[in-house]
Amino acid sequence: MRRRPPRPGPHPVTETRPRHILPAIAVAQLAGSSLWFATNGVMADLQRDWGLPEVALGWLTAAVQAGFVAGTLAFALLTVADRFSPRRVFLLCALAGALFNAAALLVPERLAPLLAIRFATGFFLAGIYPVGMKIAAGWYERGLGGALGFLVGALVLGTALPHGLRALGAELPWQGVILAVSAIAAAGGLLLNAAVPDGPHLRRSPAINPRTLALIWRDPAVRAPAFGYFGHMWELYSFWTLVPAIVATRLAGAAVSAAAFGIIAAGFLGCAVGGLLANRHGSARVAAIQLATSGLCCLIAPAMLQAPDTVFVVWLAVWGVAVVGDSPQFSALTASAAPRELVGSVLTLVNSIGFALTALLIPVFAALAAAWPLAWVLPLLALGPVAGLAAMRPLLR
Secondary structure, three states: OOOOOOOOOOOOOOOOOOOOOHHHHHHHHHHHOOOOOOOHHHHHHHHHHOOOOOOOOHHHHHHHHHHHHHHHHHHOOOOHEEEEEEEEHHHHHHHHHHHHHHHHHHOOHHHHHHHHHHHHHHHHHOOOOHHHHHHHHOOOOOHHHHHHHHHHHHHHHHHHHHHHHHHHOOOHHHHHHHHHHHHHHHHHHHHHHHOOOHHHOOOOOOOOOOOHHHHHHHHHHHHHHHHHHHHHHHHHHHHHHHHHHOOOOOOOOOHHHHHHHHHHHHHHHHHHHHHHHHHHHHHHHHHHHHHHHHHHHHHOOHHHOOOHHHHHHHHHHHHHHHHOOOOHHHHHHHHOOOHHHHHHHHHHHHHHHHHHHHHHHHHHHHHHHOOOOOHHHHHHHHHHHHHHHHHHHHHHH
């Protein structure tokens, strides 16, 4: 494998920044990303009140993913976060996403209009998640890896939040949960805009370079972490989408939402602890261990679905931790392998391809889960980790 010379190490001067910067960005990121699974948290209510089919869960989740891909590419091609202050972009996208999310209360009670507003919500999420990372980069010339791991963890907590709100407000109508998510997202945008000015290290991102797509395939140093990430994405969002169905084999009512929140939120530990371990053992090893662990959780699903309650809970907790903890490490590996002048383009395209893959797969797995026993469906998620680990072999030599 062709290796590039190591990049120069950081200058030993200590950076100074207000202590509230990272917590404020993390809270805003958590609040904004709560829009992601807003309808997932109330899907049982929508299916009951609107008569939506069981497969609607997959299509609605995929609509958000597709909107996110479209938004990510549009924002990158138009260099939106460079033309305008990133914190203002974050604010406007948080407000727009909150409005489109709340529009679920106004649209006709049919699947097609709901798909449209979920796509729009996903589009504006592209101004929350990636732009939040850019804002953090403006404050961290050094130590950015640890900060980004913390922010991905905040994204995970935000994704889980609608399930937590549904559990806490079990007696509330589903409309209350949707409005609460919109209010939280809008508050996150206002918080970041007020508390986090543009950082001193904020740099202009280069436009997407057409060489990048070929580079992802042809350059072994870039291909290994990129395809590892694609394998990770094969599993991640499909698993998160199916978590309530898995939990519903043992629980009912608000307990399903509470358990789904806990399982998805457990990924915060995977991101945080994985970041600490990567500093000592390297990102490739940590990512491979987490990917192998989540893949094993897929494969043993038939046995775990029949296991005693304690074993069942431990299995889902471990899966929740491992399934997303490798995500920041794949980003770090891809960024370090790409040529310096193409890092932004490589990360944008790898991220977009990964989310596009989820948009295709989520409806498939949701439909399979509606037609087949979960014991048949969940092992198929392991195809992603197995392929990802195979692609990562050059990184582990």
